[in-house]
Amino acid sequence: xxxxxxxxxxxxxxxxxxxxxxxxxxxxxxxxxxxxxxxxxxxxxxxxxxxxxxxxxxxxxxxxxxxxxxxxxxxxxxxxxxxxxxxxxxxxxxxxxxxxxxxxxxxxxxxxxxxxxxxxxxxxxxxxxxxxxxxxxxxxxxxxxxxxx
Amino acid sequence: xxxxxxxxxxxxxxxxxxxxxxxxxxxxxxxxxxxxxxxxxxxxxxxxxxxxxxxxxxxxxxxxxxxxxxxxxxxxxxxxxxxxxxxxxxxxxxxxxxxxxxxxxxxxxxxxxxxxxxxxxxxxxxxxxxxxxxxxxxxxxxxxxxxxxxxxxxxxxxxxx
Numbered sequence: 001x002x003x004x005x006x007x008x009x010x011x012x013x014x015x016x017x018x019x020x021x022x023x024x025x026x027x028x029x030x031x032x033x034x035x036x037x038x039x040x041x042x043x044x045x046x047x048x049x050x051x052x053x054x055x056x057x058x059x060x061x062x063x064x065x066x067x068x069x070x071x072x073x074x075x076x077x078x079x080x081x082x083x084x085x086x087x088x089x090x091x092x093x094x095x096x097x098x099x100x101x102x103x104x105x106x107x108x109x110x111x112x113x114x115x116x117x118x119x120x121x122x123x124x125x126x127x128x129x130x131x132x133x134x135x136x137x138x139x140x141x142x143x144x145x146x147x148x149x
Numbered sequence: 150x151x152x153x154x155x156x157x158x159x160x161x162x163x164x165x166x167x168x169x170x171x172x173x174x175x176x177x178x179x180x181x182x183x184x185x186x187x188x189x190x191x192x193x194x195x196x197x198x199x200x201x202x203x204x205x206x207x208x209x210x211x212x213x214x215x216x217x218x219x220x221x222x223x224x225x226x227x228x229x230x231x232x233x234x235x236x237x238x239x240x241x242x243x244x245x246x247x248x249x250x251x252x253x254x255x256x257x258x259x260x261x262x263x264x265x266x267x268x269x270x271x272x273x274x275x276x277x278x279x280x281x282x283x284x285x286x287x288x289x290x291x292x293x294x295x296x297x298x299x300x301x302x303x304x305x306x307x308x309x310x
Contacts, residue, residue, distance in 0.1 A: 002269035002280045055205055065203050069215075092202060108222065110215035111161045111191060115247075115281060118194035121201040 003119040006078035007146045010035035012139035016083040016100070021056075024087055025049060025066055028079045028102040035079075043072035044104055058091030062098040062134065063124040067117060069107045076105045076112055080142060084134055098134045152180045153262035153292075159251055159282055160188050162223045165266025166282075169296040170227045171306040173264040174236050176294075178309055182262075185239045186227045187254055188220040191281070193246035217242075234309045247281035248288055255289045263293045 013031045018024040047068030058064040079102040086096025105113035158173035177184035198204035224240040231238035
C-alpha cells in the first residue's frame with residue numbers, strides 16, 4: 001500500500017480550528033475517528049503524544065509530521081490537517097506550522113510505516129507544493145493536489 | 150516453452166505481499182522452480198527520515214529493530230506457507246534501499262521471475278508518491294508478475310496438493 005491510497009477527503013481537516021499543539025493532536029485524531037478509521041481515540045492520541053513529548057515533529061516550511069505506533073490500529077492511518085493561520089507547534093525553525101500529516105501504524109507494520117513517513121518527508125521538500133496545499137479551498141482540492149489531478 | 154526456474158517473491162508484511170507469496174508458492178510447485186522470499190529492511194528510508202529530522206536517532210534504532218523482527222516474523226510465516234504445500238523455499242532479508250536490494254538479488258541469484266503484491270490502484274503524478282515495489286518492477290532485468298485477487302489466490306493455494 002502506498003501513502004496515496006490513504007488520501008481521501010474524509011481524513012482531511014481544512015481549516016483546522018485548534019489554537020495550540022495539544023489541540024492539534026486531538027483534532028487530527030478526532031478526524032480519524034470521525035472518518036471511521038479508528039475506534040480507540042485515547043490509545044491513538046496517547047501513541048502520538050508520547051512521540052511528540054520526546055521531540056516536536058514540527059519541521060521547517062510549516063510542516064509537522066506527528067506519528068506513532070499503536071496496536072489500536074490494524075493498518076496505516078493518515079490524517080491531514082491544514083491551518084492557514086499557522087499554529088505554534090514548537091517547530092525547529094520556530095515558525096508556526098500550517099500543514100500537518102498525522103500517521104499511525106500498528107507495531108508489526110514498520111516497513112510500510114517507514115515508507116509512508118519517507119514519502120511525507122519528500123513532499124515537505126517542495127515549498128511550492130506545500131504552499132498550494134495550505135492555500136487549498138477544501139478537502140477535495142487537497143486530495144486532488146496530492147493525487148496529482 | 151520456457152518456464153521460470155528461479156522465482157523471487159518480495160515480502161514486506163502487507164496482505165498483498167502475503168498473497169503474492171502464496172501465488173509464488175503455487176508457481177514454484179507447478180514449475181518445480183527454486184523459490185526465494187525476500188524482505189528488505191528499508192534502512193535507506195530511515196536514514197532519510199533521520200536527515201529530515203522526522204526520526205530521532207533512538208527512534209531510527211527502534212524502527213530498525215522492529216523491521217528486523219518483522220522480517221523474521223513474515224519470512225517465517227511465508228516459510229510455513231511453503232512447507233505446508235511441500236515447496237522448498239529460501240528466505241532472506243537484506244538492508245538498504247528496497248528497489249535496489251530487490252534488483253541486486255535478482256541479478257546475483259539469476260532470478261527469472263519477480264513476484265510482487267498488488268500495487269496501489271492510484272497513480273499519482275506527484276513524484277513523491279511511489280511504491281518501492283513498483284520502482285523495483287520498473288528496474289529489475291527479469292519479468293515481473295503482479296499478483297491480484299486475494300480470494301482467488303487463496304483458493305488456488307488451498308487446492309495445491
